[in-house]
Amino acid sequence: MPSDAPAWSLHSRLKEDTIDIGDLPLCRVLVIKDANYPWLLLVPRRHEAVEIIDLDEVEQAQLIAEISRVARALKEIRPRPVWGAVPPLAQDAEEVQNFISALRRKIWLG
Amino acid sequence: MPSDAPAWSLHSRLKEDTIDIGDLPLCRVLVIKDANYPWLLLVPRRHEAVEIIDLDEVEQAQLIAEISRVARALKEIRPRPVWGAVPPLAQDAEEVQNFISALRRKIWLG
Numbered sequence: 001m002p003s004d005a006p007a008w009s010l011h012s013r014l015k016e017d018t019i020d021i022g023d024l025p026l027c028r029v030l031v032i033k034d035a036n037y038p039w040l041l042l043v044p045r046r047h048e049a050v051e052i053i054d055l056d057e058v059e060q061a062q063l064i065a066e067i068s069r070v071a072r073a074l075k076e077i078r079p080r081p082v083w084g085a086v087p088p089l090a091q092d093a094e095e096v097q098n099f100i101s102a103l104r105r106k107i108w109l110g
Numbered sequence: 111m112p113s114d115a116p117a118w119s120l121h122s123r124l125k126e127d128t129i130d131i132g133d134l135p136l137c138r139v140l141v142i143k144d145a146n147y148p149w150l151l152l153v154p155r156r157h158e159a160v161e162i163i164d165l166d167e168v169e170q171a172q173l174i175a176e177i178s179r180v181a182r183a184l185k186e187i188r189p190r191p192v193w194g195a196v197p198p199l200a201q202d203a204e205e206v207q208n209f210i211s212a213l214r215r216k217i218w219l220g
Contacts, residue, residue, distance in 0.1 A: 077213060
Protein backbone atom coordinates (compact mmCIF):
# COMPACT_ATOMS: atom_id res chain seq x y z
CA MET A 1 0.00 0.00 0.00
CA PRO A 2 1.51 3.38 -0.91
CA SER A 3 2.22 5.40 2.21
CA ASP A 4 -0.11 8.21 1.11
CA ALA A 5 -3.13 5.85 0.79
CA PRO A 6 -5.90 6.64 3.29
CA ALA A 7 -5.52 4.54 6.43
CA TRP A 8 -7.95 1.76 7.22
CA SER A 9 -9.73 1.79 10.55
CA LEU A 10 -12.31 -0.47 12.14
CA HIS A 11 -15.88 0.87 12.32
CA SER A 12 -16.67 2.05 15.86
CA ARG A 13 -19.74 -0.22 16.10
CA LEU A 14 -17.58 -3.23 15.33
CA LYS A 15 -14.91 -2.10 17.76
CA GLU A 16 -17.48 -1.96 20.54
CA ASP A 17 -19.22 -5.27 19.85
CA THR A 18 -16.30 -7.57 19.11
CA ILE A 19 -13.05 -9.02 20.36
CA ASP A 20 -10.01 -8.77 18.08
CA ILE A 21 -8.60 -12.24 17.32
CA GLY A 22 -5.83 -11.21 14.95
CA ASP A 23 -5.01 -10.38 11.35
CA LEU A 24 -4.82 -12.60 8.29
CA PRO A 25 -3.05 -11.15 5.21
CA LEU A 26 -6.24 -9.35 4.10
CA CYS A 27 -8.74 -9.46 6.96
CA ARG A 28 -8.98 -8.70 10.63
CA VAL A 29 -10.69 -11.61 12.41
CA LEU A 30 -13.24 -10.60 15.05
CA VAL A 31 -15.58 -12.52 17.36
CA ILE A 32 -18.89 -10.97 18.44
CA LYS A 33 -19.28 -10.50 22.21
CA ASP A 34 -22.30 -12.77 22.59
CA ALA A 35 -22.11 -16.19 24.20
CA ASN A 36 -25.22 -17.31 22.27
CA TYR A 37 -23.37 -17.36 18.98
CA PRO A 38 -19.76 -17.91 18.00
CA TRP A 39 -20.04 -15.31 15.28
CA LEU A 40 -16.83 -14.60 13.52
CA LEU A 41 -16.37 -11.60 11.26
CA LEU A 42 -13.70 -11.15 8.63
CA VAL A 43 -13.18 -7.47 7.87
CA PRO A 44 -10.87 -6.65 4.93
CA ARG A 45 -8.41 -3.98 6.05
CA ARG A 46 -9.16 -1.78 3.07
CA HIS A 47 -10.19 1.85 3.30
CA GLU A 48 -13.87 2.36 2.48
CA ALA A 49 -14.46 -1.21 1.30
CA VAL A 50 -18.13 -1.87 2.01
CA GLU A 51 -19.21 -4.45 -0.56
CA ILE A 52 -17.23 -7.49 -1.66
CA ILE A 53 -17.09 -5.95 -5.12
CA ASP A 54 -15.19 -2.96 -3.67
CA LEU A 55 -12.24 -5.37 -3.46
CA ASP A 56 -10.17 -6.08 -6.55
CA GLU A 57 -10.08 -9.61 -7.99
CA VAL A 58 -6.91 -10.68 -6.21
CA GLU A 59 -8.35 -9.47 -2.91
CA GLN A 60 -11.63 -11.31 -3.58
CA ALA A 61 -9.71 -14.56 -4.11
CA GLN A 62 -7.75 -13.87 -0.92
CA LEU A 63 -11.01 -13.22 0.95
CA ILE A 64 -12.35 -16.61 -0.18
CA ALA A 65 -9.16 -18.32 0.99
CA GLU A 66 -9.39 -16.61 4.38
CA ILE A 67 -13.11 -17.42 4.77
CA SER A 68 -12.34 -21.07 4.00
CA ARG A 69 -9.53 -21.18 6.53
CA VAL A 70 -11.56 -19.59 9.32
CA ALA A 71 -14.68 -21.65 8.51
CA ARG A 72 -12.68 -24.87 8.67
CA ALA A 73 -11.16 -23.87 12.01
CA LEU A 74 -14.57 -22.98 13.43
CA LYS A 75 -16.11 -26.22 12.20
CA GLU A 76 -13.42 -28.25 13.98
CA ILE A 77 -14.02 -26.39 17.23
CA ARG A 78 -17.81 -26.13 17.06
CA PRO A 79 -19.34 -28.46 14.48
CA ARG A 80 -22.92 -27.19 14.88
CA PRO A 81 -24.79 -24.69 12.70
CA VAL A 82 -24.83 -21.15 14.09
CA TRP A 83 -28.60 -20.99 14.32
CA GLY A 84 -30.59 -23.00 16.84
CA ALA A 85 -28.50 -21.94 19.87
CA VAL A 86 -31.33 -19.71 21.09
CA PRO A 87 -34.92 -20.97 20.69
CA PRO A 88 -36.22 -19.39 17.49
CA LEU A 89 -38.87 -16.70 17.80
CA ALA A 90 -42.00 -17.68 15.91
CA GLN A 91 -42.35 -15.62 12.76
CA ASP A 92 -45.46 -13.57 12.16
CA ALA A 93 -46.83 -15.09 8.95
CA GLU A 94 -47.70 -11.77 7.33
CA GLU A 95 -44.46 -10.10 8.38
CA VAL A 96 -42.28 -12.89 7.01
CA GLN A 97 -44.28 -12.91 3.79
CA ASN A 98 -43.69 -9.16 3.39
CA PHE A 99 -39.99 -9.60 4.08
CA ILE A 100 -39.70 -12.41 1.53
CA SER A 101 -41.68 -10.49 -1.10
CA ALA A 102 -39.51 -7.39 -0.64
CA LEU A 103 -36.35 -9.50 -0.88
CA ARG A 104 -37.56 -11.30 -4.00
CA ARG A 105 -38.27 -8.00 -5.73
CA LYS A 106 -34.83 -6.64 -4.83
CA ILE A 107 -32.86 -9.78 -5.64
CA TRP A 108 -34.46 -10.77 -8.93
CA LEU A 109 -35.64 -7.48 -10.35
CA GLY A 110 -33.63 -4.89 -8.38
CA MET B 111 -24.25 -30.09 -16.13
CA PRO B 112 -24.04 -33.48 -17.86
CA SER B 113 -27.22 -35.49 -17.32
CA ASP B 114 -25.31 -38.29 -15.60
CA ALA B 115 -23.83 -35.96 -12.95
CA PRO B 116 -25.03 -36.77 -9.42
CA ALA B 117 -28.06 -34.70 -8.52
CA TRP B 118 -27.84 -31.93 -5.98
CA SER B 119 -30.21 -31.94 -3.04
CA LEU B 120 -30.68 -29.66 -0.05
CA HIS B 121 -29.47 -31.00 3.32
CA SER B 122 -32.42 -32.17 5.43
CA ARG B 123 -31.44 -29.91 8.36
CA LEU B 124 -31.57 -26.89 6.05
CA LYS B 125 -34.85 -28.02 4.52
CA GLU B 126 -36.42 -28.14 7.98
CA ASP B 127 -35.10 -24.85 9.32
CA THR B 128 -35.53 -22.55 6.34
CA ILE B 129 -37.95 -21.11 3.82
CA ASP B 130 -37.02 -21.36 0.14
CA ILE B 131 -36.88 -17.90 -1.47
CA GLY B 132 -35.80 -18.94 -4.93
CA ASP B 133 -32.79 -19.78 -7.10
CA LEU B 134 -30.05 -17.56 -8.47
CA PRO B 135 -27.90 -19.01 -11.29
CA LEU B 136 -25.64 -20.82 -8.79
CA CYS B 137 -27.30 -20.70 -5.38
CA ARG B 138 -30.58 -21.46 -3.72
CA VAL B 139 -31.57 -18.54 -1.46
CA LEU B 140 -33.00 -19.53 1.93
CA VAL B 141 -34.21 -17.61 4.97
CA ILE B 142 -33.92 -19.15 8.46
CA LYS B 143 -37.24 -19.61 10.27
CA ASP B 144 -36.42 -17.33 13.20
CA ALA B 145 -37.98 -13.91 13.64
CA ASN B 146 -35.00 -12.79 15.75
CA TYR B 147 -32.67 -12.76 12.78
CA PRO B 148 -33.17 -12.20 9.06
CA TRP B 149 -30.54 -14.81 8.29
CA LEU B 150 -30.18 -15.53 4.63
CA LEU B 151 -28.28 -18.54 3.35
CA LEU B 152 -26.91 -19.00 -0.15
CA VAL B 153 -26.40 -22.68 -0.92
CA PRO B 154 -24.59 -23.51 -4.18
CA ARG B 155 -26.58 -26.18 -6.02
CA ARG B 156 -23.53 -28.39 -6.46
CA HIS B 157 -23.38 -32.02 -5.41
CA GLU B 158 -21.20 -32.51 -2.33
CA ALA B 159 -19.87 -28.95 -2.28
CA VAL B 160 -19.09 -28.28 1.39
CA GLU B 161 -16.30 -25.70 1.38
CA ILE B 162 -16.06 -22.64 -0.88
CA ILE B 163 -12.93 -24.18 -2.34
CA ASP B 164 -15.00 -27.18 -3.52
CA LEU B 165 -16.34 -24.78 -6.18
CA ASP B 166 -14.30 -24.10 -9.29
CA GLU B 167 -13.00 -20.57 -9.94
CA VAL B 168 -15.88 -19.51 -12.17
CA GLU B 169 -18.36 -20.70 -9.55
CA GLN B 170 -16.47 -18.87 -6.80
CA ALA B 171 -16.73 -15.62 -8.78
CA GLN B 172 -20.42 -16.30 -9.36
CA LEU B 173 -20.88 -16.94 -5.63
CA ILE B 174 -19.31 -13.56 -4.82
CA ALA B 175 -21.62 -11.85 -7.32
CA GLU B 176 -24.66 -13.55 -5.79
CA ILE B 177 -23.59 -12.75 -2.20
CA SER B 178 -23.16 -9.09 -3.22
CA ARG B 179 -26.58 -8.99 -4.84
CA VAL B 180 -28.36 -10.56 -1.87
CA ALA B 181 -26.41 -8.49 0.69
CA ARG B 182 -27.32 -5.29 -1.12
CA ALA B 183 -31.00 -6.28 -1.22
CA LEU B 184 -30.98 -7.15 2.48
CA LYS B 185 -29.25 -3.90 3.42
CA GLU B 186 -31.93 -1.89 1.62
CA ILE B 187 -34.69 -3.76 3.45
CA ARG B 188 -33.05 -3.99 6.87
CA PRO B 189 -30.10 -1.64 7.30
CA ARG B 190 -29.08 -2.92 10.76
CA PRO B 191 -26.35 -5.41 11.66
CA VAL B 192 -27.61 -8.96 12.21
CA TRP B 193 -26.38 -9.12 15.79
CA GLY B 194 -27.94 -7.08 18.59
CA ALA B 195 -31.54 -8.15 17.86
CA VAL B 196 -31.55 -10.37 20.93
CA PRO B 197 -29.78 -9.12 24.08
CA PRO B 198 -26.34 -10.71 24.06
CA LEU B 199 -25.59 -13.38 26.64
CA ALA B 200 -22.61 -12.41 28.79
CA GLN B 201 -19.58 -14.48 27.90
CA ASP B 202 -17.83 -16.51 30.52
CA ALA B 203 -14.33 -15.01 30.52
CA GLU B 204 -12.51 -18.33 30.71
CA GLU B 205 -14.72 -20.00 28.12
CA VAL B 206 -14.32 -17.20 25.59
CA GLN B 207 -10.56 -17.20 26.18
CA ASN B 208 -10.42 -20.95 25.50
CA PHE B 209 -12.50 -20.51 22.35
CA ILE B 210 -10.26 -17.72 21.08
CA SER B 211 -7.07 -19.64 21.89
CA ALA B 212 -8.35 -22.73 20.07
CA LEU B 213 -9.35 -20.63 17.06
CA ARG B 214 -6.00 -18.84 16.96
CA ARG B 215 -4.13 -22.14 16.96
CA LYS B 216 -6.34 -23.51 14.15
CA ILE B 217 -6.33 -20.36 12.01
CA TRP B 218 -2.70 -19.39 12.21
CA LEU B 219 -0.94 -22.67 12.76
CA GLY B 220 -3.52 -25.25 11.63
